[in-house]
Amino acid sequence: MFGGKNIQKRYGAREVLRDVTFAIETNKIVGVFGLNGAGKTTLLRILSGLDGYYKGTVYKTDFEDVAYMAVENMYPPEMTVKGLIEFCATFMPKQDTAKIMEQIQEQGIKPKSFLRNLSSGMRQYVKFLLTVYSGASVCLFDEPLTNLDVNMRERIIQTLISEINEERLFIVTTHEIKEIERIIDGFYVLKNGTFSPYYECEQIVDETGASVEEFYKEKVNAKE
Amino acid sequence: MDFKSNQTIVSQIITYMKKQIFSGKLPPGHKIAPIREFAAFCAVNPNTITKAYAALEEEKLIYTDSTLGKFVTPNVVYLRAKRLEYLRGEVQKFRCELTECGVSEEEFIKLIKEK
Numbered sequence: 001m002f003g004g005k006n007i008q009k010r011y012g013a014r015e016v017l018r019d020v021t022f023a024i025e026t027n028k029i030v031g032v033f034g035l036n037g038a039g040k041t042t043l044l045r046i047l048s049g050l051d052g053y054y055k056g057t058v059y060k061t062d063f064e065d066v067a068y069m070a071v072e073n074m075y076p077p078e079m080t081v082k083g084l085i086e087f088c089a090t091f092m093p094k095q096d097t098a099k100i101m102e103q104i105q106e107q108g109i110k111p112k113s114f115l116r117n118l119s120s121g122m123r124q125y126v127k128f129l130l131t132v133y134s135g136a137s138v139c140l141f142d143e144p145l146t147n148l149d150v151n152m153r154e155r156i157i158q159t160l161i162s163e164i165n166e167e168r169l170f171i172v173t174t175h176e177i178k179e180i181e182r183i184i185d186g187f188y189v190l191k192n193g194t195f196s197p198y199y200e201c202e203q204i205v206d207e208t209g210a211s212v213e214e215f216y217k218e219k220v221n222a223k224e
Numbered sequence: 225m226d227f228k229s230n231q232t233i234v235s236q237i238i239t240y241m242k243k244q245i246f247s248g249k250l251p252p253g254h255k256i257a258p259i260r261e262f263a264a265f266c267a268v269n270p271n272t273i274t275k276a277y278a279a280l281e282e283e284k285l286i287y288t289d290s291t292l293g294k295f296v297t298p299n300v301v302y303l304r305a306k307r308l309e310y311l312r313g314e315v316q317k318f319r320c321e322l323t324e325c326g327v328s329e330e331e332f333i334k335l336i337k338e339k
Binding site for chain 2: 027028029154157158161162164181182183184185201202205206209210211213214
């Protein structure tokens, strides 16, 4: 079980997260949807442990470790792809390095290339592979599909499907709801600094007859 | 596979599987795709396939062999009865829609026989 209790975060006077409380079981792919500026990235940074300045609690069971795919580039551009993969292995001991190397070469990315010489899409894909094959039981993906071509997006979707299992859980933020709705179990809407209740996709579609995207639009635009 | 987004994916997969079974594309006793393989094929969450298979198993259209995997039931008599039940249900739905357009029984039969 992975979750948060009363997570609060402010940037100066601006309160970004007012009260985020949730709990997610393993073997689930869960979406976090929200408009730009809703605080999705802020929340993921807190959940990943990158940002320690917040109020509230992030809780996880002992065996759970967290990997995080950030939007921004956190690695030095003069690092090689291989160097980056080896560097990540030092703090992700369960990382499947062989699998990452195989997938990278399948995409025509050379291990000796410098990160600065990769296209932004390729860099994003490398980050995705490092997260999903990190061996971490909790993987946080911030906008994994944005700015990628159709083939790359399909590849990411397929990898998420094949890598989810009883010991892991994936949290994905995205604006590409149509593309993700068939692979997520459920989702939260992040709005006004708090989480909506957990919406299970099947239940929503079954009960409202609306698609996940239609339902989300209604929720995110509703006046309180 | 193409899915409609205003129907649950589970129900669409169940229907797809039923069509495969009732049309004989998946013959009686035939092995069906493992959950993960089928999930990859449909590009959906494996949990969704698990639920669809559980529903089909509940209806006794498929069964699980603990070592060999999942199979279409070999019971041909049962399959025939379930197929008929399914087809009747579909015809009933179709008829209800046409009735809403004021189609009588005679007209309904006439329409079906038209080319």
